[in-house]
């Protein structure tokens with residue numbers, strides 16, 4: 294049964310998820326009044342800062358221009374689940390197709406990713422040369438993969454477990470240690486605190502179905518229905534869907550903020566009322582007979598439906614009866630952009646960057662380094678490209694939590710350890726003055742899905758459906774994935790359902806049958 298589309302909808306939170314929901318609702322329900330409310334800045338963790346720089350090259354050439362540094366997400370994946378076509382469709386619909394900067398699969402950033410081990414930087418690829426070095430990480434990965442199919446699975450098979458326990462069980466402690474680097478590079482989390490099923494569900498499914506991760510990956514675990522749905526989503530994108538097959542990732546000219554800024558502009562042009570900053574600070578939600586009353590500094594706002602794109606913990610403060618919203622911690626990440634007046638080739642190997650397994654750079658609390666100049670060419674540095682080197686040091690996460698330390702109180706205190714870390718990896722930088730150093734302390738920016746997350750989402754779904762009369766939906770990284778694609782997908786699913794006039798949309802329907 295369908296009900297008439299809601300007429301007054303408030304979206305809480307103006308990060309990527311909230312902006313996507315508000316923009317899409319404004320296109321699907323042009324006669325409805327949409328509000329976008331956020332007590333902080335528009336854009337959330339997406340922040341592309343422009344900086345003017347001028348410098349003299351080692352050859353004596355005087356250069357000046359503007360460069361873009363990302364404090365948050367910087368690249369997008371054109372594959373890997375239904376979020377990928379959803380993101381590309383959003384970009385196209387918002388009129389940003391021309392801003393896409395594809396990174397082809399043949400590009401060094403796509404081919405070369407490194408691990409920093411006590412022996413130095415090692416390319417993650419099972420090259421014959423690496424395999425001849427028994428101590429190399431690549432050789433360990435190949436050995437681990439060869440032995441994995443012969444390991445037994447526990448009976449009964451666990452409903453969920455931590456990523457650390459899974460890797461130790463299936464591959465042994467050496468590979469579990471290497472895997473910590475990949476967990477740092479996506480979740481900035483301690484593998485012992487992260488749910489395998491919610492973070493790397495494909496590994497859980499592979500072992501459960503085939504008794505072996507390696508066999509499962511070779512045979513594939515996606516259901517025919519999921520494959521068909523994804524193929525249809527790509528087909529709907531026509532030429533663009535075809536073109537992306539050649540890309541390993543893509544970025545946006547002007548940086549990721551080009552997307553959030555465009556969504557905000559388009560939403561406002563479609564009549565969305567945007568209130569960000571003090572006037573958008575929501576202090577309470579009350580269910581009424583025919584909708585929801587939102588407490589704002591300027592007085593109550595009555596709407597027929599609320600879409601929360603707030604972090605679950607923040608929503609818990611507004612709807613304390615809802616279960617499980619405070620079950621997951623979030624991790625704080627230090628992001629330090631450093632720009633040197635040297636060409637990238639003088640500093641680092643060609644590639645995307647490197648990750649660091651647990652403890653291998655603990656004195657700097659370093660998780661990894663992105664080689665921005667080579668990873669994201671063509672995103673806004675114009676004539677300075679190739680003349681300077683932009684690096685981003687990612688720090689903190691579990692080092693400021695379960696690994697034992699505490700988060701620093703200011704972003705400025707990240708500068709010294711970030712520079713020391715770069716100098717220890719690249720001795721050529723000792724004595725080179727950076728052109729620019731911009732530290733950011735992104736407090737509680739990535740949720741760590743604790744084991745059992747999926748089952749808790751099912752309970753939250755049931756509670757919203759039962760207690761909110763179809764008036765509340767939830768979207769955002771706190772629920773169904775931390776990538777920008779996941780954020781867009783969650784918001785699109787909710788906006789699409791509301792746009793079709795569907796009843797009782799919680800945003801957590803995907804977990805309704807979770808076992």
Ligand SMILES: C=Cc1c2[nH]c(c1C)Cc1[nH]c(c(CCC(=O)O)c1C)Cc1[nH]c(c(C)c1CCC(=O)O)Cc1[nH]c(c(C)c1C=C)C2
Nearest residue numbers: 406407477478479481646647648660661662663687776777
């Ligand atoms: C070192 C810290 C981090 C780096 N990136 C992130 C952190 C915490 C954040 C991040 N990276 C990825 C995601 C999810 C998906 C997305 O939005 O695209 C998030 C939230 C993607 C990702 N990055 C790496 C891997 C293996 C993945 C998974 C998907 C893929 O293969 O692209 C590796 C990686 N991350 C960082 C570096 C330096 C690095 C590899 C060298 C930085």
